[in-house]
């Protein structure tokens with residue numbers, strides 16, 4: 001008899017998610033059938049989107065999320081014992097899967113020391129950075145990019161890709177330690193938005209030639225202030241709005257539509273799961289950049305399945321530098 005532990009969502013989140021919104025429960029797993037395998041979590045992901053993806057249908061069910069897991073029993077020829085996979089198994093220690101929508105990890109890329117990157121730089125956030133930035137911002141050498149949430153999993157990759165493309169990069173992050181990190185990655189300007197004072201004046205000072213591209217992870221005041229400072233024909237990629245996720249009452253923002261109109265801006269949202277067939281293209285190029293030392297990444301590791309909530313909550317208090325992952 002095999003048992004698994006998992007986090008059930010007990011109540012809908014209001015404001016910042018609370019530990020009491022979850023309950024860790026034990027589950028007895030049935031034997032696997034033909035075509036199935038049993039996998040044990042090795043690395044688990046916590047991501048900002050999880051905040052918004054919990055809804056009434058999630059209540060009483062396992063918390064959603066991706067993990068890297070090791071196949072420990074198998075009756076599926078495509079997944080052998082010892083293989084590593086990435087799948088949306090949720091916050092749980094063991095999972096029975098039939099292999100549907102599961103990525104088998106190529107061990108020549110995802111070596112023992114790089115397994116967790118399947119959840120980060122060579123996983124969902126990396127694909128977001130690469131595809132959303134290159135497709136929508138369409139960078140040209142010498143142009144200026146502003147990126148918010150710059151020291152996170154997506155933002156830190158976006159800034160470096162822009163540097164590889166010959167752009168000037170200005171990043172905003174929430175601590176002096178993060179600012180130092182961004183400078184070490186080659187960002188031209190890195191600003192601690194919590195201590196900077198006026199955002200408008202900071203942008204005028206750090207972007208003397210205006211802003212050609214804006215990659216937004218944060219939304220809110222950043223969006224309202226940056227849009228009017230964009231150059232003619234600027235491109236804006238919206239992948240996130242983390243400043244808004246925990247608000248109990250939506251904020252009213254500045255009306256920026258006249259800037260979008262007058263400057264003929266392209267403003268486009270992007271959801272990485274709509275682009276699954278193109279993830280390998282992103283990982284191939286990014287893997288090459290990593291090997292050449294042009295693209296660096298950091299992971300903030302929380303030890304232990306029992307501490308998953310703390311890792312998740314840390315996303316909203318800025319605890320993570322780079323990708324937040326949990327080692328089971």
Ligand code: NDP
Pocket residue numbers: 047048049124125128149150151152153154155172173174175178217218238239240241242243244270271272273314315316317318319320321322323324
């Ligand atoms: P991060 O690794 O950037 O972690 C979240 C970071 O957001 C925190 O470390 C914190 O950094 C910052 N943050 C938290 N609260 C606030 C706030 N109120 N105001 C400003 N910054 C805040 O997460 P990801 O890189 O994984 O994701 C970044 C964004 O991209 C998120 O909005 C996420 O939802 C979105 N996303 C969208 C995808 C898509 O397909 N559309 C795919 C993947 C991610 P700091 O200390 O700097 O404040």
